[in-house]
Amino acid sequence: MIFESPHPPITVPEESFSDYLLGSLGDRRDKAAFIEGPTGRRVTYGELRDQAAAAARCLAARGLERGGVVAICSPNVPEYATAFHATAMAGGCSTTLNPLNTEDELVKQVNDSGARWYITIPPLLDTARSVAGRTSIEEIIVFGEADGATAFADVIAAGMGSDASEPMGVEDPREDLLTLPYSSGTTGLSKGVMLTHRNVVANIEQISSVGLVEPDDVVMAVVPFFHIYGMVVVMSGALRAGATVVTMPRFDLVAFLETIQRDRATCLYLVPPIVLALAKHPVVDNYDLSSVKWIMSGAAPLGEEAAVACQERIGCRVFQGYGMTEASPVTHLCFGENVAADKISTVGPTIPSTEMLIVDLESGEPLGPGEEGEVWLRGPQVMKGYLGNPEATAETVDAGGWLHSGDVAVADEDGYMTIVDRAKELIKYKGYQVAPAELEDLLLSHPSVADVAVIPMPDEEAGEIPKACVVRAGDVSEEALLEYVAERVAPQKKVRVVEFLDEIPKSASGKILRRVLVERERAARSRAG
Template sequence: MVFRSPYPDVELPDVPLHELLFSDLGERADRVALVDGRTGASLTYGRLAGAVDRLAAALAERGVGKGDVVGILSPNTPYYAVAFHGILRAGATATTVNALYTADEIADQLSDAGAKMLFTVSALLPTAAPGAAGAGVTDVVVLDRADGYPDLAGLLGSTGPVPEVAIDPAEDVAVLPYSSGTTGRAKGVMLTHRNLVANIVQCAPLLEIGPDTRILAVLPFFHIYGMQVLMNNGLRVGATVVTMPRFDLPEFLRVMQDHRTDRVYIAPPLAVALAKHPLVDQYDLSGVRTVFSGAAPLDVDLAAAVARRLGCRVSQGYGMTEMSPVSHAIPDGRDDIPVGTVGVIAPNVECRFVDPATGEDVGVGERGELWCRGPNVMKGYLNNPDATAATLDAEGWLRTGDVAVIDDRGLVTIVDRVKELIKYKGYQVPPAELEALLLTHPGIADAAVVGVRDEEGEEVPKAFVVGQPGGSLDAEAVMAFVAERVAPHKKVRVVEFIDAIPKSAAGKILRKDLRAREAR
C-alpha cells in the first residue's frame, strides 16, 4: 500500500542548485544572508553571490571543473557557504567532511571521494594537512589565513571569467556527504542538483520561513541536515542564517539572545540541555518562536518541557542523508499534530511500510520498515553498487532501516531502527522507547540503550547513563525506575554510568561505539 502526502505535489525547477538560490536576487541583494554568531561579521546576499562567482572563476583557473571533487573540512562560518556554492558553481562536486574527523578519517574520505582539492580552516590544519597528504591532495586552501597556505581571500581576487558549465540537474552529482556509519562503514551518498533542489522546494509548504526569519545554525553544515535544512533552505527564501562553529551551551544561549534568532534547529541532545540545564534561565530567549528537532526521535515529554520553558513551539521532522534529507515533517502552524510523530509525508514523496520479516506491505496502524520514493532520493552510493542495491530497489524505493507506523490521519511515527531492535526472549524491545523513559528521570542527564548478552547468552537491554552533576543515582535505582513503567520484557537489566553518550555530529547515538565497549 502506497501512502502520499496530504499536500499536492510541487513543481520542481529543472535548474542547478546555484541557479535556484542566486539567479534572481532582486531585493534580497542588500539583505544579510549569513552572520557569524561569535563576531557579528556578515555577508549580504549580493556579496555572497558575487563571492560564489569569483570562487568559481578561481577554481576554474586551478583546473577544477565538472567531474572533479573538492573537500570542505570546516566548522560553520559564513564562508562555508561561499566555498560550498563556489564549488558547485564551478561544476564540481563538494564532499563535506566531518570537522571532528581524525587525519586518517579525513584521508579515507578524500581518497574514497577522489578529491583533488581541500578547503579547511587554520585551526583544523593539524588534522587537515596530514589527512590531505594521506589522500594525495596537495591543493589545500584555508578559509581564513595560515602561513604557507593559499587562502579564500586570495582566490576571491580572481579576475577570470565565471565558467559556463553545462549541468544536467538530474544526473550531475552536486554533493557527496558521507552517511554517519552508525550501522557500518561510511559511504559516499551521491546527491544530484535535482535531489537538493527538489527537497528545498518540497520543504516550502511545510516550513514557514521567509525574509524576516533568523535561523540559528549550530548544527554542522557538513551534515545534510545543516547543509540543506538550515543553510540552503534559509538562503532560498532570503532568511538570515546565524552561524556557530560548535556547540557550547553558554555561547549557544548568548547567540540566541543577542541575535534574536526566532527559528532554532536542534537534535534531541540539545533539547535535553534546553529543558534541564539551569543556565537557560539566565538568558532572554523570548525571540525564539520555533524549535525544530531532527536527526533522531524527540520524546514528546522532552519536547513539551522545552516548549514550556522557552514559551515557543516545538516540532520535529524526519529524513536521512539519502533523501536530501527531509521526507516527513510537522508543518508549521499545525498545533493539532502531536510532537511524538514526525508529521506528514512531504510533497512529491511516496511511502510504504513493509514487514521486515515477510516483505509484505502493512497498513494503517501496523509497524513496518519505512520505504520512501521521490525526487529527493539519492542517485546511489559512490563506487558501491552492492550497498546501493541493498538500499534502493529497482523501482526506486529506498529502505530507510527505520520502523514506523502511519495512522488514519496520515501522521507517521518512527518507532525504532530495524537493526537496533533488541530481541529479549523473542520479544522486541525498542531502545528509543527506553531512552525516552530514562530521560524523564530528573537525575539523568542523558542515556542510551543497546542489547548485550547476559551469562546465558540471552540479549538483554543495557542502559548507559549520564547522571546529573552532583547526583547520587545508582544502577539499582535506574533499573527500578524503568521496571515500574514498562512491561517485564522491556526492563533494563544492566546499567553502566559513563561521562557522555557517544553521538555523531548530527546527534545520533553511536550504538556501535557502546557495543564496542562491551567487546573490550
C-alpha cells in the same frame, strides 16, 4: 497501501543549486545572508553570490572541472556557504568532512571521494597537511590565513580579475553531483551518497512549500553544515526563503542562548540533546528567548516528555522532522499552527511529492495505519546512488524507486508517522550515525578480543550510546578497551560501555543477533529500575 502527502505536489525547478538559491536576488542583495555568531560579522546576499562566483572562476582555472571533488572540513562559518556554492558553480562536487574525525577517517573519505582540493581553517591545518600527504589532495585552502596554505580570500580575489574566464558549470542538474556526504546507510561502513543538483533543489522546494521559514526570520545554525541536516535544511533552506542565518562554530549552551537573545533568532533547528538542555538546564532562565517562534528537532527521535517540557518552558511550538542522507534528507515534517497537540511525538506526514510505504519486516507486504513495519520512501529527493557501490545501492533503492529506510515505524490514519525502532543497525549518538560494524572491526584488531558485538544503549542526553559486548581472548579491562577505541575514532564514535560475555549470539549463517543482545539489555535495565 501507499501513504500520500497531504500537501499539494511540487514542480521541481530544472535549475542548478546555485541558480535556484542565488540566481535572482532582487531586494535581497544588501540584506544579511549570514551573521557570524561569535563576532557579529555580516555577509550580504550580494557578497555571498559575487564571492562564490569569483571563487568558482579561480577554482576552475586551477583545474576544477565538471564532477571534480572539493573536500570541505570546517566548523560553521559564513565562508562555508561561499565555498560550497563556489564548488557548485564551477560544476564540481563538495564532500563535507567532520572536523572531529580522526586523520585516518578523513583520509578514507578523501581517497574514496577522489577530492583534489581541501578547504579548512587554520587550527586544522596540521591535520590537513597530513591528510594531503596520504591522498590525492593537490592544494589546501584555508578560511583566514596560514603559512603554507592558500587563503580563501586570495582565491576570491583571483577570480575577481577581469581576465578570469567563466567555469564550465552544471550541464545536467538531474545527473551532475552537487554533494557527496558520507553515510553508513542501513548498515555497514560509511559510503559516499551521490546527491544531484536536482535531488537537493527538489528537497529545498519540498520543505519550503510547507512554509517553515519566512524572509524576515533569523535562523540559528548550530547544526553543523557538514551534516546533511545543516547543509540542506538550515543553510540552504534559509537562503531560499531570503532569511538570515546566524552561524555557530560549535555548540556551547551559554553562547547559544546569548546569540539567540542578541540577534532575536526566530527559528531553531536543533537535535534532541539541545532540546533537552533547553527544557532542563537552569541557565536558560537567564535569557530572553521570546523571539523564538518555533523549534524543529531532527536527526534522531525526540521523546514526547522532552518535547512538551521544552515547549512549555520556551513558550513556542516544538516540532519534529525525519529524513535520511540518502533522501537529501527530508521526507517528513510535523509543522504548522494547526497541528494537534497529540501529534508532538510524531515526525508528521510526508512532505510534498513524497510517497511512503510501511511494509512487513518479514514478507515485505504493505501494511495499513496502526501497523508497525519498515519505512519505504519514494520521491525526487532520493539519491542517485552510493559512489562506486552498485551492490549497496541496489540493496537500498529497489527497482521501483523505493528507498528502504531501515527504520521501523507506525503511521496513523492521517499519515503522521512515529518511529518505534530501527531495523537497521546504526546507533544514533546525538544525531550522528555510528556504525557498529566499524567499531567491531576496530575492537577485533585488539589482541585480547576474540569476538565482539556493538549495540545501542539508551541514554537520556545522547539518545543512544555505543555499548560493546566483548568475548575476551586475553586479560583486558573495560578501561583499556574504552581507551583503545577512543584513540582511534572521532568523539561521537567512542564506545561508552563494555560488557564481557562468554559468547556472542549468532544465527546459523554467523550473523550477529543484535536484537537478542538489545532485548537482553532492555530486560537488565528494567530489572534495575
